[in-house]
Amino acid sequence: MSLNASPEEAPPPHLVQVHPQPGSLEKGLTLLAALSTAHQPMSLAELARRTGLPKTTAYRLLAVLCRQGFAQRIGIDYAAGDHLAALAGAGPRMTAGTRRLVLPYIVRLHELTRQTVNLAVPRGLEVAYVERVYGHGRVNSPSDAADRAPLYCTATGKVLLAFSHDLNADLRDRGTPQKLTRRTIVGSAALDRELCAVRSRGVAYSREEFAEGVVCTAAPVFGADGKVRMAVGVAGPPSAAASAEVTDLVRRTAQAISATLVKALPRTTGNANAQGR
Numbered sequence: 001m002s003l004n005a006s007p008e009e010a011p012p013p014h015l016v017q018v019h020p021q022p023g024s025l026e027k028g029l030t031l032l033a034a035l036s037t038a039h040q041p042m043s044l045a046e047l048a049r050r051t052g053l054p055k056t057t058a059y060r061l062l063a064v065l066c067r068q069g070f071a072q073r074i075g076i077d078y079a080a081g082d083h084l085a086a087l088a089g090a091g092p093r094m095t096a097g098t099r100r101l102v103l104p105y106i107v108r109l110h111e112l113t114r115q116t117v118n119l120a121v122p123r124g125l126e127v128a129y130v131e132r133v134y135g136h137g138r139v140n141s142p143s144d145a146a147d148r149a150p151l152y153c154t155a156t157g158k159v160l161l162a163f164s165h166d167l168n169a170d171l172r173d174r175g176t177p178q179k180l181t182r183r184t185i186v187g188s189a190a191l192d193r194e195l196c197a198v199r200s201r202g203v204a205y206s207r208e209e210f211a212e213g214v215v216c217t218a219a220p221v222f223g224a225d226g227k228v229r230m231a232v233g234v235a236g237p238p239s240a241a242a243s244a245e246v247t248d249l250v251r252r253t254a255q256a257i258s259a260t261l262v263k264a265l266p267r268t269t270g271n272a273n274a275q276g277r
Contacts, residue, residue: 027053028061032070041077099131101260106131106232109253113246115236120156122164123148125171127157127231139237141214149210152177152191153184155218156231158204162195163220163228184209203251205242215241219254224262232257
């Protein structure tokens with residue numbers, strides 16, 4: 001038998017696989033994916049680099065996305081638009097039935113610190129802020145509009161990473177994270193030491209690692225099964241959000257919330273991302 005296919009053995013033309021070039025829809029979706037995972041507005045050059053699209057193509061498609069509300073211009077940069085956020089839905093929330101139990105502790109922590117108080121749950125490799133009580137003199141943060149931030153450079157995120165092997169493994173699989181400020185910890189060994197310290201002292205700090213001028217202290221909230229379910233944190237200027245007094249208040253608040261949830265919901269605290277409230 002000949003190893004060379006004869007003309008009769010060749011596949012008919014309609015069965016030959018064709019690999020078309022990406023169309024405008026696919027390129028537009030690539031841009032939307034980049035915008036939806038960005039933690040701050042991105043320039044045209046950065047979007048082109050991330051998506052592999054020529055600048056002229058990216059610019060043309062971004063103009064369409066902006067007109068339709070899927071993207072928006074912020075100065076000369078681009079960010080996800082309101083229409084994209086609306087289609088994405090409300091995102092993760094607390095375990096069903098826990099808001100009425102947790103909120104009094106969050107409000108009290110705000111009253112005692114006068115700083116912004118966050119309650120966060122994991123969403124992929126980000127924290128999603130499901131409750132926020134803002135302070136009067138609060139500092140601006142990139143997470144204010146999106147209610148989400150990276151795990152590795154926020155105090156609430158470090159808490160979740162420190163006490164969740166699965167989240168930690170997922171972060172490692174993604175490679176070296178992006179350095180957002182000059183203080184951001186991105187090296188694997190350095191981040192390991194940081195998370196080890198979090199487990200040892202029971203609190204985490206982010207000292208201007210996510211945004212300049214923003215410091216945060218956070219502690220873990222555990223469920224009845226002993227697994228971390230959420231994190232409570234206080235964010236503010238460097239002079240106010242990482243003091244010994246604030247650290248103690250955050251730690252005691254997280255412990256009180258954990259005890260309350262275990263007592264009131266011993267069988268339901270296993271689903272941190274339930275959509276009911």
